[in-house]
Each structure stands twice: as C-alpha cells, then as structure tokens.
Amino acid sequence: MKLDTSGLESAAPLFGVTSELVDGFSSAPSFELPVTTDFDGFQKEAIQMVKPARGTTTLAFIFKEGVMVAADSRASMGGYISSQSVKKIIEINPYMLGTMAGGAADCQFWHRNLGIKCRLHELANKRRISVTGASKLLANILYSYRGMGLSVGTMIAGWDETGPGLYYVDSEGGRLKGTRFSVGSGSPYAYGVLDSGYRYDLSIEEAAELARRAIYHATFRDGASGGVASVYYVGPNGWKKLSGDDVGELHYKYYPVMPSTVEQEMVEVAGA
Amino acid sequence: MTKQQANWSPYDNNGGSCVAIAGADYCVIAADTRMSTGYSILTREYSKICKLADKSVMASSGFQADVKALQKHLAARHLIYQHQHNKQMSCPAMAQLLSNTLYYKRFFPYYAFNVLGGLDSEGKGCVYTYDAVGSYERVGYSAQGSGSTLIMPFLDNQLKSPSPLLLPAQDAVTPLSELEAVDLVKTVFASATERDIYTGDKLEIVILNADGIRHEYMELRKD
Numbered sequence: 001m002k003l004d005t006s007g008l009e010s011a012a013p014l015f016g017v018t019s020e021l022v023d024g025f026s027s028a029p030s031f032e033l034p035v036t037t038d039f040d041g042f043q044k045e046a047i048q049m050v051k052p053a054r055g056t057t058t059l060a061f062i063f064k065e066g067v068m069v070a071a072d073s074r075a076s077m078g079g080y081i082s083s084q085s086v087k088k089i090i091e092i093n094p095y096m097l098g099t100m101a102g103g104a105a106d107c108q109f110w111h112r113n114l115g116i117k118c119r120l121h122e123l124a125n126k127r128r129i130s131v132t133g134a135s136k137l138l139a140n141i142l143y144s145y146r147g148m149g150l151s152v153g154t155m156i157a158g159w160d161e162t163g164p165g166l167y168y169v170d171s172e173g174g175r176l177k178g179t180r181f182s183v184g185s186g187s188p189y190a191y192g193v194l195d196s197g198y199r200y201d202l203s204i205e206e207a208a209e210l211a212r213r214a215i216y217h218a219t220f221r222d223g224a225s226g227g228v229a230s231v232y233y234v235g236p237n238g239w240k241k242l243s244g245d246d247v248g249e250l251h252y253k254y255y256p257v258m259p260s261t262v263e264q265e266m267v268e269v270a271g272a
Numbered sequence: 273m274t275k276q277q278a279n280w281s282p283y284d285n286n287g288g289s290c291v292a293i294a295g296a297d298y299c300v301i302a303a304d305t306r307m308s309t310g311y312s313i314l315t316r317e318y319s320k321i322c323k324l325a326d327k328s329v330m331a332s333s334g335f336q337a338d339v340k341a342l343q344k345h346l347a348a349r350h351l352i353y354q355h356q357h358n359k360q361m362s363c364p365a366m367a368q369l370l371s372n373t374l375y376y377k378r379f380f381p382y383y384a385f386n387v388l389g390g391l392d393s394e395g396k397g398c399v400y401t402y403d404a405v406g407s408y409e410r411v412g413y414s415a416q417g418s419g420s421t422l423i424m425p426f427l428d429n430q431l432k433s434p435s436p437l438l439l440p441a442q443d444a445v446t447p448l449s450e451l452e453a454v455d456l457v458k459t460v461f462a463s464a465t466e467r468d469i470y471t472g473d474k475l476e477i478v479i480l481n482a483d484g485i486r487h488e489y490m491e492l493r494k495d
Contacts, residue, residue, distance in 0.1 A: 034380040036278070046381055049283065073437050075407075080421055083401070083409055085435040104407035109375045148379060228437040244439035 057186030058099035070211035073227030096158035102151035131165030143173035186218030186225035287470025289419030290331035292389035294397030333417030335383035363390035374406030419464035
C-alpha cells in the first residue's frame, strides 16, 4: 500500500546540508510501521493500551447569514476525563474553521497539516483556497490512510468566493457537502435539538442560541461530552468567536432552581 | 491449524507519576524515581525528568525505554535547531516538536505519557500535557502516569482556574507562589504514594524560574 506521505514532508534543509547527522531528520519523515503479520490486531491492542484522547460533540450548519459552528471541550481517555478545555474548533485560517471529533491527536495533526497546505496553495496560486478544495485535500489524505486506524470526524466550514461552505470529512474517506451536520458521540442528542429548531432565515443571535442549546443538551445526556460550549460564526469577513459558556452554568440558566414553598419546617429540638 | 499468535509484546509499563505546575514566573516539574515492572521494583533511583532546553523540562512516565528513545530524539533535534538558528528552542516550539515526534509514531506509538514544563518567551510558566500519540494542550497544571487519576482531582480542587475557552475571557493564572507550589507537589506525591503501588521511593522536583534551574529531593515511602 503506497502511503501518501506528501503531507509529512518537512521543509528542505537549510543551506543544503547533507551531512550524516542531518539526513536522518530532515529528509521526508515517513510513518514508521510496526513489523508484524497482524497489523490490525497490533493497532487494536496498541490503541487499547495507549488509550489516546478522544473528543465528542460538534455541530455546524449553514443559514442565511453564514455558517454557525459549535463544539464542547471534553476529552476522555477510556473512562477518565483527560481534559475539560480542549480546543475542538480549530482555526485553519482567518476564514476557515475545522472541528475535531474522534482521535484528538489525529485531528490536531491533520488540521495543522491542512492549514499548511492551504497556505502553500495561497502562495502558489495568489488566491485563497476554496472550502471545496480544502476539504478535498483533507479527504484525500485521510483516504490514503484508510483502514489503518485513524479516527477523524471533522467538518470544514468556511466562507469563500461562492459564499458559505460546509463539508463533512471522515477517516473512512467520506466527504459530504451539506447544510447541517453534527459529529461525535453526542451528535444524536445535538441533532434532535438542532433539527427541530432550524430555519434557514435565523438571525445570527438566534442561530448562536440554537447551536449553544444543541451542544448543551448533548453534554447533558452524553457522558463523553462536557466542559465549555464554544460557538463560532463564519461570515463574509471571516470567523468570529461568539461565546464560550460552561455547560454547568448553562444548565442553571436554562433550568433555574425554583425555591420551593416549605410546608412544614423542621425545628431543632432543645437537648433532652 | 490455527495461526500462532505472538505472545511477546514490544511494550512494558514501568509505572510512576509525573506532575507539573505553572505559575506567574516559575514552573515546577516533579516525578517520583521508582521504576517497576509487574510487581517488582527494578530500581528506586531512576530519573524520569529530562532537561530538553534551557527553558523546557520534560517528565515522562510509561515505558522508560520508549521515553529514553524519545528524549534522545528530541535532544538531537534540539541540537540541530541550535546549529541552524543560533539560539535555544522556546518552550512552545519544543511543545509542538514533541507533539509531532509523538505523532510520527502514530502506528507504533511511543508508550510515554509526558508533561512538558517551562517558561514561555514572556517568562511566564507554561505546562503542556500530552497523550501517547501527540495530542497536546497548554494548561496551568497537569499530572500523568499511574498516579495521575489520584493526583489530578486534588490539583483540580486546589488549582482549578476558569477555562481558557470561556468568552468573555477570564484570567487563569495559578495564584500560588513558588514555595507554595513546591509544597503542594510534595503533599500530592506523599498522598499518591499511599495509594498507588507504582509511586514511591523518592521525589525529584525541578523548579524553573528567571534565575535558572533548581533541584530538590524528598524521600517517599519505600513500600
């Protein structure tokens, strides 16, 4: 299987040095593969042992004013919450965002790689890359690693010359253009709220509130989602972060505690 | 005839715990010095802490052979960087280098759980925490290793600060002084030693601040 390692080529060595010491490091790094007859079994065992951090509820939708993107911030390693402050909305460039769901390291690494490729495209072609192009670049890389155990479920959201764009890309090699997506273990819950409240002609505040509510409900019911609900808006001038709210506090904002009327109050009895 | 499966694993877990705490102008990195395999102790005096650059110190628990290989790789890359740029790597740069190094072994991971501590270019303390395949995040404090599930909740209780993702942003500096942070680390390891069989023997603490690097040691329970 020929792996597309073009994504991993580091910059050409400075000064054209070709000494022994530098060669091992500055030539195109390739992924070292274990020498084993049972690649899948080894990957399964390694992943179970190492338990890389995974992340969980993200959503994005296109509406009249642009694209709304939202995510939670919890990362879990097995049953242990390894972080409550993971950045799952990755800023690829000032007008394009990517979301993280699945393996945290996989998403971080490949989004960063995508950002580099987008920048190189800009420099080579003197114009920004389209959302279609960026999502295709990512999808092609993930396809070439198909079957090797990468876990990436991402959405590329942005604003280019054709207007707002939203694509879903995953590590199985799938790439879908669409107007409404939610990805991750909490996505069924987010879809419920998102689909029932969605209208194309929402205002920016209404859309942000819908996205925030959907993430909140997903964190409420899904144990692997939680932390801070971040909401970003992508418009013709690029993306802007609209809010970041702790979901614990959102709960009491949506469902405030009503002081209940006391019928009978217990009174302390004087010592017998 | 069923295929014979390998009953040899390239990995082992040598146990141990690592902690790092970042302050306004200092960073404390600590790890115990016990190295075990299974129920046996291989040695009581193994350092899990490695100085990668003037302002970057890494502590790693997990499989120490992989940790040693990782430390060597990073030291070599740092040397090349110094030759090419005529300066030391900054802590954020080292953090990204470590993440990429870990990810290049995505299909045959380094079984190493790392925390990187140091001072950023403004002199503020910074701590980066990693999983085994390279996902990383800058945080105010972190614990990794066999005692991490015992240590982290306690650090959350003492040090938890508002999340950097909140908007409007809230300030997230650990309010502890350097001496208080060192004391906290000693307390935390004493507690972890009580309940984690792989943590104990001796505690090695490295403190990084504007004046340089300082080492401290404390005895822990040896049972």
